[in-house]
Structure formats: C-alpha cells, structure tokens
Amino acid sequence: MGKGSILIVDDAPESRILLRRMLAGCGYGAIYEADGAAAVFAFFGLDADGGGEPLDHLDLDLILLDIVMPGLDGIEVCRRLKGVEVLRDIPIIMVTAANTDSNLRAVFEIGAMDYLHKPVKRVELCARVKSALRLKEEMDRRLALTRELEQANQRLRRMAMVDGLTGIANRRCFDEFLDREWRRCQRDGWSIAVCLADIDFFKLYNDIYGHLQGDDVLKQVAALFQQAVNRPGDLVARFGGEEFVFVLSGADAEGAGRIAQRAMDLVAGAAIPHLHSPVSEYLTVCFGVSATTPRPGTYPRLLLDCADKALYDAKQTRGNRVVTLLPSADDSR
Ligand SMILES: [Mg+2]
Known part of the structure; x- marks a missing residue:
C-alpha cells in the first residue's frame, strides 16, 4: 500500500x-x-x-x-x-x-x-x-x-514499406504511392512522371566484384538517387534487383528528364570503378522516363509500361543515357 x-x-x-x-x-x-x-x-x-x-x-x-x-x-x-x-x-x-x-x-x-x-x-x-x-x-x-x-x-508497417538493403522505399511502397499520386494528379489536372532506372552491366559487376560489393553499390546508388530527387513530395524506391524508380508528381517529361540526367551525373561523379563495363571504366546507369496528365479511366500502369519500354530502349544501346517515351493518345484511352 x-x-x-x-x-x-x-x-x-x-x-x-x-x-x-x-x-x-x-x-x-x-x-x-x-x-x-x-x-x-x-x-x-x-x-x-x-x-x-x-x-x-x-x-x-x-x-x-x-x-x-x-x-x-x-x-x-x-x-x-x-x-x-x-x-x-x-x-x-x-x-x-x-x-x-x-x-x-x-x-x-x-x-x-x-x-x-x-x-x-x-x-x-x-x-x-x-x-x-x-x-x-x-x-x-x-x-x-x-x-x-x-x-x-x-514499426512493422514501416518495415513493410522499406527496402531492407538500401533503406529507401520498397516496391510495395512505390505501388501504393504511385496509385495515390496518380489519383491526386488526375483530380488536380497535374502532370506526373515516372523514371525507371537500371544499373548498367550490373550482373557483370557482381560476377567480377562479388555480391557483397554489389550490395554496397546498390546502397550507394540509392543514396545518390535520393540526392538527385530532392523535392519533398517525390519518391525514390527500389523497383527490384538493380532497378530503381522515381515518382515525380507535377513534373512533365522535360523536368523528369532533367532529374534523371542529374541522377546519372551524380552516379558518374561518384566514379565507382567498373573496369569491365563496355561503356565506361566507371559504373553507369540508364533511365526510361515517361510523363502524362492522368485522364479519367486511366491507370498508373500506362505510365509504368511506357517508362519500361523507354528503359528497354536505353539498355539496348548499352545504357548510360536517358530515353523518354510519352504515352500515345491511343494508350491513354
Ligand atoms: Mg460539501
């Protein structure tokens, strides 16, 4: 008592x-x-x-x-x-x-x-x-x-949204974020852009430098990308493997292209050795960029598919560049 x-x-x-x-x-x-x-x-x-x-x-x-x-x-x-x-x-x-x-x-x-x-x-x-x-x-x-x-x-919810290796948003977080922003931009009549990024010849990098060092590179690139995308409303996420993605609300293709270029420059500036890369002695990345103003009855998939095609084009030509592709009027119907 x-x-x-x-x-x-x-x-x-x-x-x-x-x-x-x-x-x-x-x-x-x-x-x-x-x-x-x-x-x-x-x-x-x-x-x-x-x-x-x-x-x-x-x-x-x-x-x-x-x-x-x-x-x-x-x-x-x-x-x-x-x-x-x-x-x-x-x-x-x-x-x-x-x-x-x-x-x-x-x-x-x-x-x-x-x-x-x-x-x-x-x-x-x-x-x-x-x-x-x-x-x-x-x-x-x-x-x-x-x-x-x-x-x-x-804490669990946060963990479920964060990529364990790089500490940035994970795929699930990206999916939810893009969905939400897509609807918001549709409502407000804003443009929205997606930049898909890929590390050039990353399989080769892992083969030569080992997977642990490969993991370090993923972390480094994630940090550089976050530096490149510095508006508070934007998202940088790990898309999967060595692929990353930016969601830029309010950005048009030109603006998104500039941010992708800045991210590429930052990675180049970090001068991470990749001696066997066919394009450079340093590690490089490439980007597929797409942007649109979401119309009623359309889905984020439209934008993502377009960015994916653009990224594919960029990779076909050995990477180290930004390719922009806009959805055609037919796509967005
Ligand atoms: Mg009394």
Missing part, C-alpha cells in the same frame, strides 16, 4: 482534514486538496469553467469528490472532468451526504466509479480507495500494453 496520489475535493475544511487523516492512516502519502470546482480546475491547469488544455505531466490516480458544494456541484465537476480526454481515465469516487441519494443514478451516468456515504468510515474508505487504485493500475497497464502494440505495429 501507500501507492497512488489522491485528490480530495470538499468545500468543508473539516471533511478534508478527516479524509486526509484516514487516508494517511491507510498508508497513502501523496494527498492533494481542493475546496471546490475552481480549485479542481486550477489543479489540472484548466480554465475557471473546466475548459482549455490541462497540464502536461499530471500524475493523479484517484479523485474523492464531494457532491454538495457551493457554485458548481460535484456532479457537474465530474461531468466536466470526464469531458477532458486525458483526465477521463482518472477514477472518481463521489462522496455524498445521506440526503443526496437521488443523485446516485446521475453519479454513475456521468462516469464516476464509486460512491461513499458521509459520514465516511475509515475501513470503507480504504477498501474502496484500494480497489479503485488497483483498477486504475490495471487500466494503466493495459493502456501501456496497447500503446506498445500500436508502436510495434507501426
């Missing part, structure tokens, strides 16, 4: 003294007092009428609340406290004089946990307080567990 902080609310000083003594006798040490509604609201940092934002670091486990008080009575105080989100879970035990029995229904309706009759007996008080605190502790424990679970779920 002795755990739990308790607020006694009563307009009569002698009642507060009595309750405090009884609680202290049962081993409760952290006891606060308020002499009415205004003092309760002030205790929690609320406005004079119980509105506004409460204080941040409240650590209260139980309220003993007198019903009959001048000004706002205990029932109204209880109602207003239960209306404040972060205070809602603090258990409230109403303390009633014998002549206020008719209030009992109201007491439970507004969310009080229990009630005590005046004059309060020590044994009864301590038993009720003890069980209220135990319940509060159990509720807190469950709340903490729920939060932990939610956080774990969030």
Whole structure:
C-alpha cells in the first residue's frame, strides 16, 4: 500500500482534514486538496469553467469528490472532468451526504466509479480507495500494453514499406504511392512522371566484384538517387534487383528528364570503378522516363509500361543515357 496520489475535493475544511487523516492512516502519502470546482480546475491547469488544455505531466490516480458544494456541484465537476480526454481515465469516487441519494443514478451516468456515504468510515474508505487504485493500475497497464502494440505495429508497417538493403522505399511502397499520386494528379489536372532506372552491366559487376560489393553499390546508388530527387513530395524506391524508380508528381517529361540526367551525373561523379563495363571504366546507369496528365479511366500502369519500354530502349544501346517515351493518345484511352 501507500501507492497512488489522491485528490480530495470538499468545500468543508473539516471533511478534508478527516479524509486526509484516514487516508494517511491507510498508508497513502501523496494527498492533494481542493475546496471546490475552481480549485479542481486550477489543479489540472484548466480554465475557471473546466475548459482549455490541462497540464502536461499530471500524475493523479484517484479523485474523492464531494457532491454538495457551493457554485458548481460535484456532479457537474465530474461531468466536466470526464469531458477532458486525458483526465477521463482518472477514477472518481463521489462522496455524498445521506440526503443526496437521488443523485446516485446521475453519479454513475456521468462516469464516476464509486460512491461513499458521509459520514465516511475509515475501513470503507480504504477498501474502496484500494480497489479503485488497483483498477486504475490495471487500466494503466493495459493502456501501456496497447500503446506498445500500436508502436510495434507501426514499426512493422514501416518495415513493410522499406527496402531492407538500401533503406529507401520498397516496391510495395512505390505501388501504393504511385496509385495515390496518380489519383491526386488526375483530380488536380497535374502532370506526373515516372523514371525507371537500371544499373548498367550490373550482373557483370557482381560476377567480377562479388555480391557483397554489389550490395554496397546498390546502397550507394540509392543514396545518390535520393540526392538527385530532392523535392519533398517525390519518391525514390527500389523497383527490384538493380532497378530503381522515381515518382515525380507535377513534373512533365522535360523536368523528369532533367532529374534523371542529374541522377546519372551524380552516379558518374561518384566514379565507382567498373573496369569491365563496355561503356565506361566507371559504373553507369540508364533511365526510361515517361510523363502524362492522368485522364479519367486511366491507370498508373500506362505510365509504368511506357517508362519500361523507354528503359528497354536505353539498355539496348548499352545504357548510360536517358530515353523518354510519352504515352500515345491511343494508350491513354
Ligand atoms: Mg460539501
């Protein structure tokens, strides 16, 4: 025992003294007092009428609340406290004089946990307080567990969206992102561009330098691509294997082509040796770019297919370049 902080609310000083003594006798040490509604609201940092934002670091486990008080009575105080989100879970035990029995229904309706009759007996008080605190502790424990679970779920969701090797968005994240942006651009009448990228002669690179170094190159290229695409609303994702993809909302083919070229330049500037590459002594990449303003009844697949064809063309000519291909009017029907 002795755990739990308790607020006694009563307009009569002698009642507060009595309750405090009884609680202290049962081993409760952290006891606060308020002499009415205004003092309760002030205790929690609320406005004079119980509105506004409460204080941040409240650590209260139980309220003993007198019903009959001048000004706002205990029932109204209880109602207003239960209306404040972060205070809602603090258990409230109403303390009633014998002549206020008719209030009992109201007491439970507004969310009080229990009630005590005046004059309060020590044994009864301590038993009720003890069980209220135990319940509060159990509720807190469950709340903490729920939060932990939610956080774990969030971490899982994040992990499900991130490519394990490179730390950038994965294919699934890309699919969802493109779908969402496609619809948004359709609604707003904006252009949207997709740049598909491929590392030139990457199989050859792995054969010669080994897969571990190949993995390092994937990480390096992912970081360089992220540098090239620096608008906050754009996405760089790993498309699969040594393929990457950019989604650039609001960009037309020309703008997207410039960003692809910048990404190519950044990779070239990193001067990653690839001695057996037929196109350069350094690692190079190539891009297939496409852009369109999505029309009703069309799907992102249209854009992706086009970028894929463009990438294929770029690869056919040994890479190290950007090829742009726009969907034809027939495609987009
Ligand atoms: Mg009173």
